[in-house]
Amino acid sequence: MKLAIGCTLIAAGLVVGSAQAQSGESWHRTPMITVISSDSDSRLGLVDEAVSFWNKTLEEAGSAFRLGAVTRLVQPAPEEALTSLGESVLAARGGSVYVPQVFHDMPGDLIIVLADSDFISFAGPFFGNSKRVIGIKGIRHPPLTLPNVARNVIAHELGHAIGFRHNNDPTKLMCGRPWSCRPDLFRSDEPRMFPLTDDEKRQLVRMYPAGWKSDSPAAQPMQIERGRYMVLTGHCNNCHTAGYAQKEGDVSEAAWLLGSGPQGWRGPWGTTYASNLRINAHAMTEDGWVSYMKTFKARPPMPWWSIRETSEADLRAMYRYIRQLGPAGAPAQPFLPPEKEPKPPYIQYPMPGK
Numbered sequence: 001m002k003l004a005i006g007c008t009l010i011a012a013g014l015v016v017g018s019a020q021a022q023s024g025e026s027w028h029r030t031p032m033i034t035v036i037s038s039d040s041d042s043r044l045g046l047v048d049e050a051v052s053f054w055n056k057t058l059e060e061a062g063s064a065f066r067l068g069a070v071t072r073l074v075q076p077a078p079e080e081a082l083t084s085l086g087e088s089v090l091a092a093r094g095g096s097v098y099v100p101q102v103f104h105d106m107p108g109d110l111i112i113v114l115a116d117s118d119f120i121s122f123a124g125p126f127f128g129n130s131k132r133v134i135g136i137k138g139i140r141h142p143p144l145t146l147p148n149v150a151r152n153v154i155a156h157e158l159g160h161a162i163g164f165r166h167n168n169d170p171t172k173l174m175c176g177r178p179w180s181c182r183p184d185l186f187r188s189d190e191p192r193m194f195p196l197t198d199d200e201k202r203q204l205v206r207m208y209p210a211g212w213k214s215d216s217p218a219a220q221p222m223q224i225e226r227g228r229y230m231v232l233t234g235h236c237n238n239c240h241t242a243g244y245a246q247k248e249g250d251v252s253e254a255a256w257l258l259g260s261g262p263q264g265w266r267g268p269w270g271t272t273y274a275s276n277l278r279i280n281a282h283a284m285t286e287d288g289w290v291s292y293m294k295t296f297k298a299r300p301p302m303p304w305w306s307i308r309e310t311s312e313a314d315l316r317a318m319y320r321y322i323r324q325l326g327p328a329g330a331p332a333q334p335f336l337p338p339e340k341e342p343k344p345p346y347i348q349y350p351m352p353g354k
């Protein structure tokens with residue numbers, strides 16, 4: 001089974017013409033890194049250097065978080081998929097982006113692709129424990145040809161993958177759009193890594209405190225699997241996924257839980273539209289989701305009373321499953337009061353008998 005077929009990139013990326021990077025969500029587990037490159041790519045050593053730079057910085061800041069082991073895979077970079085991913089990140093500016101399947105099929109949590117072609121280096125998506133991709137453009141294309149630039153571009157993109165956004169200080173590693181920093185500022189005849197700001201060092205420990213612990217890698221997929229099972233057998237898709245009931249469940253997982261679309265339910269309460277749970281879950285913390293699910297009441301036909309009976313462990317599993325699908329689509333249409341005539345299609349509920 002493929003999880004997370006459709007994902008969203010919440011902006012990203014360094015540099016010239018790049019989207020402004022959003023701060024990402026912090027990791028819940030130690031990310032295992034996979035580097036895809038050609039056999040003799042001179043940047044492989046720079047990736048190791050960038051990973052040690054961040055791990056040393058984390059250690060010095062007193063954080064318990066570390067980037068995980070780096071696995072090298074010698075295989076052709078999926079140039080086309082990478083270019084289109086980079087372009088959609090740029091175009092979307094925080095909206096939803098389709099992450100090509102080829103990245104989901106790669107091993108590891110954080111995929112670093114050392115490409116050959118010319119595009120704007122980027123990092124994303126930045127939610128939950130989903131896969132994050134870093135695309136580094138070809139070393140033959142300026143400004144990566146300048147001494148010391150590739151080293152810092154790789155470390156900069158890793159910074160996004162850890163959770164940082166851009167700052168406005170051209171002497172620092174995370175400088176970028178909308179400020180006027182460009183990666184050629186990293187040029188130096190001496191190899192050196194640009195530093196973090198003091199603020200960023202403090203932010204690092206806030207994101208990943210001394211007591212940070214990795215979720216057990218074994219527990220994680222099992223919990224997500226359980227959440228998927230709860231969503232399926234809890235019938236959430238029947239209403240929260242457009243066309244699902246009509247097609248007897250034959251809707252791709254990428255389109256699950258994006259809301260009931262144009263179709264409403266009309267009755268004495270007015271007309272309701274099933275919400276986009278991918279967007280709504282994304283706006284909540286896990287604890288917030290649990291307490292909301294235990295207390296909320298919604299209009300018909302939402303069976304809120306059965307959700308209250310769901311165990312906390314299962315609610316957490318559902319949250320993790322929905323989160324890793326990524327926030328996509330648009331919020332549901334607003335509720336219409338009884339006197340408002342809805343546009344078809346809608347399902348008409350009978351008025352209660354007198």
Ligand code: HEC
Binds near residue numbers: 240280
């Ligand atoms: C029979 C149809 C139906 C089923 C089944 C259903 N929902 Fe809903 N749900 C709705 C509708 C319609 C609304 C909007 C109600 C309103 O506007 O007050 C809604 C609202 C909600 C809300 C509140 C709005 C929000 O997003 O914060 C949550 C949470 C929710 N559903 C979660 C679920 C989950 C989880 C499941 C599966 C366990 C599920 N629903 C199953 C129809 C359904």
